[in-house]
Amino acid sequence: MMGKPAVALHKEFPGVAVDAAAVLDALASPVVVIDARGTIVHVNGAGEELFRGSAVHLDGLALDTLLPADSPLFSAIEQVRAEGTAISEYGVALHSPRIGRHLFNVQVSALAKSSGYIVVALHQRSIADKINRQLSHRSAARSVTAMASMLAHEVKNPLSGIRGAAQLLEQNCAPGDRPMTRLIRDETDRICALVDRMDVFSNSAPLHPEAVNIHQVLDRVHQLARNGFARHLRFQEDYDPSLPPVSGNHDQLVQVFLNLIKNAAEAMPKSGGEIVLSTAYRHGIRFAVPGSETRVHLPLVVGVHDNGGGIPEDIQPHLFDPFVTSKPSGSGLGLALVAKIIGDHGGVIEFDSQPRRTVFRVRLPTIAEEGDSGGETA
Numbered sequence: 079m080m081g082k083p084a085v086a087l088h089k090e091f092p093g094v095a096v097d098a099a100a101v102l103d104a105l106a107s108p109v110v111v112i113d114a115r116g117t118i119v120h121v122n123g124a125g126e127e128l129f130r131g132s133a134v135h136l137d138g139l140a141l142d143t144l145l146p147a148d149s150p151l152f153s154a155i156e157q158v159r160a161e162g163t164a165i166s167e168y169g170v171a172l173h174s175p176r177i178g179r180h181l182f183n184v185q186v187s188a189l190a191k192s193s194g195y196i197v198v199a200l201h202q203r204s205i206a207d208k209i210n211r212q213l214s215h216r217s218a219a220r221s222v223t224a225m226a227s228m229l230a231h232e233v234k235n236p237l238s239g240i241r242g243a244a245q246l247l248e249q250n251c252a253p254g255d256r257p258m259t260r261l262i263r264d265e266t267d268r269i270c271a272l273v274d275r276m277d278v279f280s281n282s283a284p285l286h287p288e289a290v291n292i293h294q295v296l297d298r299v300h301q302l303a304r305n306g307f308a309r310h311l312r313f314q315e316d317y318d319p320s321l322p323p324v325s326g327n328h329d330q331l332v333q334v335f336l337n338l339i340k341n342a343a344e345a346m347p348k349s350g351g352e353i354v355l356s357t358a359y360r361h362g363i364r365f366a367v368p369g370s371e372t373r374v375h376l377p378l379v380v381g382v383h384d385n386g387g388g389i390p391e392d393i394q395p396h397l398f399d400p401f402v403t404s405k406p407s408g409s410g411l412g413l414a415l416v417a418k419i420i421g422d423h424g425g426v427i428e429f430d431s432q433p434r435r436t437v438f439r440v441r442l443p444t445i446a447e448e449g450d451s452g453g454e455t456a
């Protein structure tokens with residue numbers, strides 16, 4: 079970067095031996111420092127590239143001449159000024175003639191409370207992408223829902239007719255023909271069971287949300303897992319005890335975390351497997367709702383971490399789609415159902431996976447936030 083030296087930064091960190099500006103230039107993400115009036119006082123190399131200008135030209139310009147002033151970025155900046163706490167906004171679309179169109183995760187923090195300097199870091203992709211991907215899984219879940227109700231009506235009803243007819247035949251037919259009628263009965267039962275497995279998706283009854291203590295949900299799931307499929311695993315809890323209630327359905331949330339823990343257990347080695355359940359409250363995490371101006375605030379984060387083999391790379395892009403499985407006798411419906419339920423709750427789910435370190439994070443609105451996210455339906 080050829081811009082003027084970052085005097086402002088040096089003043090804030092007199093003891094730092096390395097050149098702070100050079101460090102910022104080494105970053106791939108644009109970083110902009112503005113003063114109390116919103117004027118740019120420093121921009122790093124990636125920022126110069128984004129704004130298509132050298133630091134010499136950019137310094138002294140008001141940030142809102144480069145970016146649309148009605149962007150959520152500026153409300154985040156205002157909020158940081160008012161409250162002094164750092165804010166992350168995920169999935170902020172920034173477009174202007176100068177920079178084109180980009181989707182960023184924006185991180186805004188006060189450099190030092192007294193100076194009024196604000197640092198804005200713009201990160202492209204990552205969570206925003208994952209969330210968008212997950213939000214599109216909701217449409218996948220919707221088509222499963224449609225298919226499930228079709229199966230329930232168009233397949234199950236005729237099947238019970240066939241089964242009844244076979245039963246009648248069985249009573250009157252020659253003993254030698256009984257195996258045939260029994261075959262008809264057994265096979266219709268098998269198809270019915272298959273259809274029943276899909277039935278959970280056709281449940282489109284409105285969620286009657288109540289205040290749910292997520293720790294009670296996790297305790298229940300933990301208890302079920304410990305006494306069943308996860309008997310051989312170590313569990314660790316890393317909970318924020320002050321977590322406010324979530325707005326949702328207890329039983330459905332139990333189903334969600336049961337599915338996640340079951341997958342974790344199935345990915346685990348025979349011994350040494352460990353599952354960590356975590357909860358946290360994250361201020362200032364907001365998500366864009368695709369196709370609308372609505373932003374949802376999802377401060378509750380519930381994590382299911384495991385040290386299993388990791389998610390096969392080839393299925394990661396479609397992980398929440400129905401029938402995606404790497405298991406010989408897997409249904410591939412577990413995560414599709416998880417995505418549907420979390421979507422119904424106005425939340426999102428994302429994952430990070432590498433061998434020995436896989437985490438699924440469920441982000442949910444709190445009761446108080448319900449109005450915020452109410453506009454969003456799955």
Ligand SMILES: Nc1ncnc2c1ncn2[C@@H]1O[C@H](COP(=O)(O)OP(=O)(O)O)[C@@H](O)[C@H]1O
Binds near residue numbers: 343389393403411
């Ligand atoms: N914690 C995990 N570790 C590794 N792989 C996982 C994990 N969770 C899910 N998966 C992968 O996602 C696939 C889909 O999961 P799911 O929808 O529950 O269907 P199923 O468990 O029936 O295969 C699994 O087959 C597995 O490959």
Ligand SMILES: [Mg+2]
Binds near residue numbers: 340413
């Ligand atoms: Mg599963």
